Amino acid sequence: MIKIAIASGKGGTGKTFVATNLFYTLLLKKYRAILVDCDAEAPNAVAFFETKEIEKSEVNQLVPVIDINKCTFCGKCHEYCNYNAIFILPPMKIINVIEDLCHGCGACSVACIADAISERPVSLGKVETYSVNGLPALFEARMNIGVMSPVPVIKAAIKKIDNHADIAILDAPPGTSCPFIQTVSSADYVILVTEPTPFGFSDLKQSAATLNKINKPYGVIINRAGLGDNSVYEWLKENNTPLLLEIPFDKGIASIYSNGQLLVKKNKKYKTLFNGLMKTIHQLFNTF
Amino acid sequence: MTEIAVISGKGGTGKSSISAAFATLNCKVVLADCDVDAANLYLIFNPSNEEDEIYISGYKAVIDYSKCTNCRSCINQCRFDAISLINDKTVISELACDGCFLCSRICPENAIGMVPSNKSRMYSGSFRNGKMVYGRLAPGEENSGKLVNMVRSKAKKISGESGIETILLDGPPGIGCPVISTLTGVNKVVIVTEPSFSGINDMQRVMEVLRKFNLRAFIVINKYDLNVTLSARIKEWCGQNGIELAGQLPFDKNMVDAMIQGKSIIEYNPDLKISKEIHKIWCKILKTD
Ligand code: SF4
Ligand code: SF4
Ligand code: SF4
Ligand code: SF4
Numbered sequence: 001m002i003k004i005a006i007a008s009g010k011g012g013t014g015k016t017f018v019a020t021n022l023f024y025t026l027l028l029k030k031y032r033a034i035l036v037d038c039d040a041e042a043p044n045a046v047a048f049f050e051t052k053e054i055e056k057s058e059v060n061q062l063v064p065v066i067d068i069n070k071c072t073f074c075g076k077c078h079e080y081c082n083y084n085a086i087f088i089l090p091p092m093k094i095i096n097v098i099e100d101l102c103h104g105c106g107a108c109s110v111a112c113i114a115d116a117i118s119e120r121p122v123s124l125g126k127v128e129t130y131s132v133n134g135l136p137a138l139f140e141a142r143m144n145i146g147v148m149s150p151v152p153v154i155k156a157a158i159k160k161i162d163n164h165a166d167i168a169i170l171d172a173p174p175g176t177s178c179p180f181i182q183t184v185s186s187a188d189y190v191i192l193v194t195e196p197t198p199f200g201f202s203d204l205k206q207s208a209a210t211l212n213k214i215n216k217p218y219g220v221i222i223n224r225a226g227l228g229d230n231s232v233y234e235w236l237k238e239n240n241t242p243l244l245l246e247i248p249f250d251k252g253i254a255s256i257y258s259n260g261q262l263l264v265k266k267n268k269k270y271k272t273l274f275n276g277l278m279k280t281i282h283q284l285f286n287t288f
Numbered sequence: 289m290t291e292i293a294v295i296s297g298k299g300g301t302g303k304s305s306i307s308a309a310f311a312t313l314n315c316k317v318v319l320a321d322c323d324v325d326a327a328n329l330y331l332i333f334n335p336s337n338e339e340d341e342i343y344i345s346g347y348k349a350v351i352d353y354s355k356c357t358n359c360r361s362c363i364n365q366c367r368f369d370a371i372s373l374i375n376d377k378t379v380i381s382e383l384a385c386d387g388c389f390l391c392s393r394i395c396p397e398n399a400i401g402m403v404p405s406n407k408s409r410m411y412s413g414s415f416r417n418g419k420m421v422y423g424r425l426a427p428g429e430e431n432s433g434k435l436v437n438m439v440r441s442k443a444k445k446i447s448g449e450s451g452i453e454t455i456l457l458d459g460p461p462g463i464g465c466p467v468i469s470t471l472t473g474v475n476k477v478v479i480v481t482e483p484s485f486s487g488i489n490d491m492q493r494v495m496e497v498l499r500k501f502n503l504r505a506f507i508v509i510n511k512y513d514l515n516v517t518l519s520a521r522i523k524e525w526c527g528q529n530g531i532e533l534a535g536q537l538p539f540d541k542n543m544v545d546a547m548i549q550g551k552s553i554i555e556y557n558p559d560l561k562i563s564k565e566i567h568k569i570w571c572k573i574l575k576t577d
Contacts, residue, residue: 010326011461012300016486041462042298042493044486062367082347082389105388106367145496148432148465174299174461175325178430185383198547199304199328206326210427214383227544251514251539258484258515 002285003161003168005187008194009203011042011174014223014247015193017257019171020048021264025274026167027132028264034168036157038183040125040141040150045171047260051130051138059156060121061104064097070116071095077108077117100148125153127160136162150179158186167281176210184211189284190218191244196228204232208241219284221277224249245277289447291440291474292573293322295459295467296481297490302510303480304328305543307458308552309566315574316418316452320443322436322470323460324408324423332550333415335422343408343438345429347387349380355399362391362400383428405429410438412446419446433469436460440469454574463497471498476573477505478534483518491522495531506534506573513538532576535569537562 006019019035026033037045064077064086073090085101086108088094099122109117124147130138141157143150150173161168170187173179184190190211194204204220211218219242222232226249236243247253247270256266263270294310296303308329311319321329349370358378363371370384371391380391392400407426414420421443423435443455459470471477477498481491491507498505507526512519519536526533538561546556554563 010299010328012298014300041464042486042490044489047485047489080389080393082387103386103388104367105386105390106365107388107390107393110365110390110394143464145463145493146468146500148468150462150464176427177325177425178428181383181428197544198331198550199326202328202331203326206427213427227541229548254484254511254514254539258482258487258518260485 001163003187005170005172005184005190007172009207013193013195018193019169021274023169024262032165034165035138036170037140038154038170039173040143040153043140043142046140054131055129057127059124059153061124062119063099063102063122064108064117065120067116070114072114076111080107080111127157151182154182176206190216193221195224196232201232219244221245223247244280291455292476293457293459293474294478297494299461301480301482308332309554310570312417312552312554313570318443318447318452318455319420320439320457321422322457324425324435327422335415335420336413338413341410342406343435345405345408347402348385349391350401350403352399355397418452433465436466436469477503480508482511483515506532508534509536511539512536534572
């Protein structure tokens with residue numbers, strides 16, 4: 001079983017496009033493949049496939065509930081809370097939990113010696129499981145609106161991966177902060193999708209620096225090749241970073257994709273491109 | 289003082305290029321790049337660096353092994369599964385640690401210290417059409433929206449001092465904490481979308497966030513000609529929901545060429561159809577209150 005994360009520093013460079021078309025190519029070749037949509041703030045992968053929802057699980061976090069009849073207003077919970085989620089005014093006998101700020105760390109419960117704190121679960125989002133061709137193959141992490149961090153939902157979705165599968169593709173969230181790290185750190189290899197523009201290049205360097213820091217191997221796909229300039233190519237050469245695939249810029253592709261259709265289904269040239277990508281991955285990992 | 293935020297729900301809709309164009313039209317602006325995770329505008333504007341400030345994004349727990357007795361208390365208490373016993377040694381995963389301080393507080397040997405993550409920075413300075421503030425989050429640090437708040441309050445301070453009335457915020461993608469920090473208390477919001485089914489999904493999700501804040505939104509459809517059917521659907525949706533469509537822009541390769549030259553599309557060529565259209569949109573946004 002190998003796990004490959006498809007990521008890009010900046011959103012909209014085509015990582016979902018790569019993830020969905022690669023996943024479909026793998027299915028066509030009869031691999032047991034899994035796709036996990038880890039872009040929990042904006043999940044969009046499911047709509048590309050004919051799927052059936054087979055399971056839905058809530059992702060919860062615990063938040064404290066304070067029993068004011070037991071509370072002595074000692075302030076210790078407030079002192080222990082590193083996220084300023086407990087508001088306390090002892091002279092007025094007021095104590096409140098600001099749930100939006102709470103990370104569910106449990107420190108306040110440990111702090112309270114008056115047994116005044118219990119906890120209740122609140123929903124952060126859900127993970128939905130979909131079957132493709134009768135097998136559970138697609139997992140979608142979806143964060144609730146108003147929730148601060150997608151990380152817990154992403155973690156829950158990644159946990160669902162069945163290790164009997166041959167390969168799992170993780171569609172990573174944009175950026176290089178916690179949600180991205182959470183996703184790529186569970187992968188064996190990362191494919192960074194970029195475009196040859198100054199913004200794309202700057203974000204690529206930032207993603208690469210992050211992956212170097214956590215020692216993850218990676219390669220690059222250049223999408224919309226032909227737009228922009230050569231700096232990305234020169235940088236790849238200088239750093240000995242493998243260029244896995246180039247996808248030419250083409251207005252026609254953009255319109256097929258914008259309708260939520262898979263390019264490998266519609267266009268022979270792209271079928272060949274993605275077959276090539278699959279072979280490249282195969283060479284990287286002799287195991288699957 | 290008017291704060292105008294440009295956001296998109298989804299990345300790659302051309303939001304930053306459009307913000308750059310807005311920033312170089314007639315009126316001077318304080319430009320605040322709130323997309324701290326992938327700050328890009330400084331590439332175009334190359335602002336002078338007049339001030340930088342350290343941003344502490346959080347803390348990480350570190351064990352002093354000369355004191356640790358492997359008692360496991362911290363392992364049992366950590367809610368983020370960040371501590372485990374590996375080869376008889378208690379180990380904290382830096383990636384998983386949320387920085388809650390709990391382990392450092394309960395360790396009977398006082399063996400755990402908390403180290404600040406202090407690699408992120410906030411910069412401010414001048415650019416050719418006003419002032420600029422931008423944050424740069426160090427790779428892997430937590431983007432909790434706190435840096436966005438810091439960038440915004442700096443921008444407000446600069447606006448007060450310099451007398452530049454308009455603050456333009458280039459927002460991050462998504463709907464999480466950094467986006468909410470960008471939107472809280474602004475006067476106007478511009479949502480840049482594109483005619484793809486994922487663009488529409490993300491725009492609708494971000495609109496739900498806006499509704500919670502009771503904010504007035506203007507929609508700009510970028511690259512509308514890549515899928516005219518979906519562009520028409522966005523228009524219709526705006527009409528049904530009483531959201532103002534500020535305008536639509538064609539796909540234009542000049543946008544990329546301008547970026548490569550380190551210019552906004554307005555600076556690159558103000559006479560292009562797309563430049564004129566952006567100008568119209570900006571006037572509309574400024575005028576409506
Ligand atoms: S669980 Fe943690 S974050 Fe939440 S209120 Fe208690 S101490 Fe604060
Ligand atoms: S620690 Fe317990 S008793 Fe003290 S203020 Fe908090 S809830 Fe009340
Ligand atoms: S609680 Fe302290 S002494 Fe016990 S295992 Fe953790 S670090 Fe070591
Ligand atoms: S600081 Fe909190 S999250 Fe980090 S290791 Fe300690 S208990 Fe776990």
